[in-house]
Amino acid sequence: MTIDLIAPLPWLILAPLAWATLSFLLGPGRGSAIAIGGLLVQGALALMLAGQVIESGPQQHAVGGWGAPLGIDLMADGLAAAMLLMTVAVALPVAVYARGWFAARPAGAAWFWPLTGFLVAGLNGLFLSADLFNIYVTLEILGLAAVGLTAATGERRAVTAAMRYLLATLLGSGAYLMGVALVYGTYGTVSLEPLAGLVGPLPITLLAAGLIVTGMLLKTALFPLHFWLPPAHGGAATPVSALLSALVIKASFYLVLRLWFGLFEPLVTIPFAQLLGALGAAAVIWGSIQALLQERLKMLVAYSTVAQVGYLFLVFPLATGTGSEAAAGAWQAGVLQAVAHALAKAAMFAAAGAMILAAAGDRMDRLGGIGAQVPVTLFSFGLAGIVIMGLPPSAGFAAKWLFLMSALESGQWWWALVLVIGGLLAAAYVFRVMLAAFAPVQEGGGAMERPRLARSLEWTALVLALAGVVLGLFADRLLALLGDGGFA
DSSP states (O other), X not given: OOOOTTOHHHHHHHHHHHHHHHHHHHOTTOOHHHHHHHHHHHHHHHHHHXXXXXXXXXXXXXXXXXXXXXXXXXXXXXXXXXXXXXXXXXXXXXXXXXXXXXXXXXXXXXXXXXXXXXXXXXXHHHHHBOBHHHHHHHHHHHHHHHHHHHHTTOOXXXXXHHHHHHHHHHHHHHHHHHXXXXXXXXXXXXXXXXXXXXXXXXXXXXXXXXXHHHHHHHHHTOTTSOTTHHHHHHHSOHHHHHHIIIIIHHHHHHHHHHHHTTTTGXXXXXXXXXXXXXXXXXXXXXXXXXXXXXXBHHHHHHHHHHHHHHHHTTHHHHHSSSOHHHHHHHHHHHHHHHHHHHHHHHHHHHHHHHHHHHHTSOBGGGOTTHHHHOHHHHHHHHHHHHHHHTOTTSHHHHHHHHHHHHHHHTTOHHHHHHHHHHHHHHHHHHXXXXXXXXXXXXXXXXXXXXXXXXXXXXXXXXXXXXXXXXXXXTHHHHHHHHHHTTOO
């Protein structure tokens, strides 16, 4: 029995746990340099793993040399590798941004770094877990870290939102765990590989699948289960908002996607797939309208997340019971949309936070004159808006083009209509912010009275937004990784 000490899979979980623990031991507010260094190491490990998946196919690692059922197996295919790359591509710039943010607004800085490390470890562990119970453990780590980060400022609004978030995440995890218990009681194992050959359309298995999927829909905040998301994302410190919107809700979507087209494939039905698509379409329309009605900038961006989550669930009706070509295109579109949204929404929250600091307020009517004061920040917000709207050459455009082609090829033209309406509504709320930023300065709110921003606050937002656009030019690389990962 040999143990591969240089295998990237275990270190992708151990590295963030290590720097999170070190940050905790250093004391409140310290550990930013360790976190950024740890994320750089994580980026190298994720790239190494992606190269191994492309070259040799899915990778597997038995923790401590003991595989399932006695030990724990880690597994990475193209989908997992893509999610790991997405995580570090967002978390690293947000960590740089957080240093500048907390220098200007210290509230919430005390335990940001260790909690972020545990959050990243939970994400990586979820993407690499090969059995249902370990996935539950990672969901709990991820959820508790996210709730702690949401409440970290200590403000009444943030604590109230965190308690609502805690209720949602515990309900979601509880439903998931009950489903796992039913699966274990029926088949005697929770390992995904042996379960794949055992799961059948039994009534108890259908109940288990329903509990698991419903729990994950709650964690993903799919309409109408989104009640916790806007106050949590809108009330947290801005670096936390970026992490929650860009990464945390993608974990539960990833799990639904993997189980739907993997373990639960014998159970899925076209009517249920259409229901998920209908909920996604409702989220696009409802979230966009609510974004247009908001008077606070971060709440506008938060409701935009509700809308953008809806696009992710179009993959289910377009890839269930359709031809192989349409299904493959929809599946690729769903993953590409998840990554594009992660980059764009992190950029949008980062830019919104910088504008809030510059305007000394969160209300839309205080943004007058911001366009002249922080042009790089406003440009970054607009660039992120291009990705959200799905305009070329962004990754958002590539994802929605794949969705559109899949909808037409499968004869489900109504989903194409959702894409068009959603894009127009996204343009409306993005341009609302732009118009407010170029409005005349309110009396007593001149630029000379407004604070200067740290450069890291402006330029990290720009880097994230540019990444969302540039990814559209190299989307074929990501799609090749997904194809070679053997999961489709």
